[in-house]
């Protein structure tokens with residue numbers, strides 16, 4: 001399947017998740033993230049402001065603040081570039097024409113200062129940790145020379161054994177993929 005068709009299929013699947021299923025999978029992901037070495041060792045963490053179909057990132061932001069970590073969030077720039085700006089409870093956000101919340105102003109942090117990036121997306125493969133996002137190519141460009149940890153948190157609906165979309169040479173592979181556990185299992 002082409003990337004574009006695969007994205008549309010994933011957006012459709014994710015839109016159909018029930019509120020209960022989202023809650024259960026989000027709780028599993030929070031448990032896995034907060035106990036991970038990557039999280040515990042990070043001082044500066046890059047997080048997105050999630051939209052409705054994405055993994056809920058608000059608990060990640062709150063926990064990071066509680067633990068004294070610095071949170072940075074992306075702002076899209078011309079030429080499909082992206083920069084990360086510090087995010088606090090005093091930050092002003094603006095909504096882009098694609099409906100995504102971004103910092104209104106501020107000073108970007110240097111890429112080398114970021115320890116951990118929680119990478120958003122629509123689909124991932126378990127074997128090679130390939131990723132497909134919303135199609136802007138923003139993260140592929142940004143991550144090309146990023147040396148910290150690239151970690152993704154995924155609903156089960158986002159995960160495939162092998163990529164069911166074409167993987168291009170510019171697609172950046174993730175370092176770690178955390179997948180929500182089955183919500184019938186209490187050891188999540």
Ligand SMILES: Nc1nc2c(c(=O)[nH]1)N(C=O)[C@@H](CNc1ccc(C(=O)N[C@@H](CCC(=O)O)C(=O)O)cc1)CN2
Pocket residue numbers: 048049050051054074075076082098100120121133134135136137138139
């Ligand atoms: N919550 C969240 N924030 C995020 C991302 C994300 O995936 N999730 N991003 C992750 O990258 C960046 C924004 N991603 C974007 C991805 C695509 C387009 C865009 O231009 N879409 C066009 C089609 C693009 C194309 O196919 O050429 C469109 O919808 O018409 C805009 C922003 C930064 N912030």
Ligand SMILES: Nc1ncnc2c1ncn2[C@@H]1O[C@H](COP(=O)(O)OP(=O)(O)OP(=O)(O)O)[C@@H](O)[C@H]1O
Pocket residue numbers: 003120121131132133134135136137138139140141144168170171
């Ligand atoms: N390192 C790069 N340099 C130049 N162009 C790039 C690079 N990475 C990706 N692109 C371009 O960006 C476009 C979108 O890439 P792709 O379809 O892989 O997006 P995506 O990974 O799904 O999106 P995103 O990273 O924003 O979540 C492609 O047309 C590709 O040519």
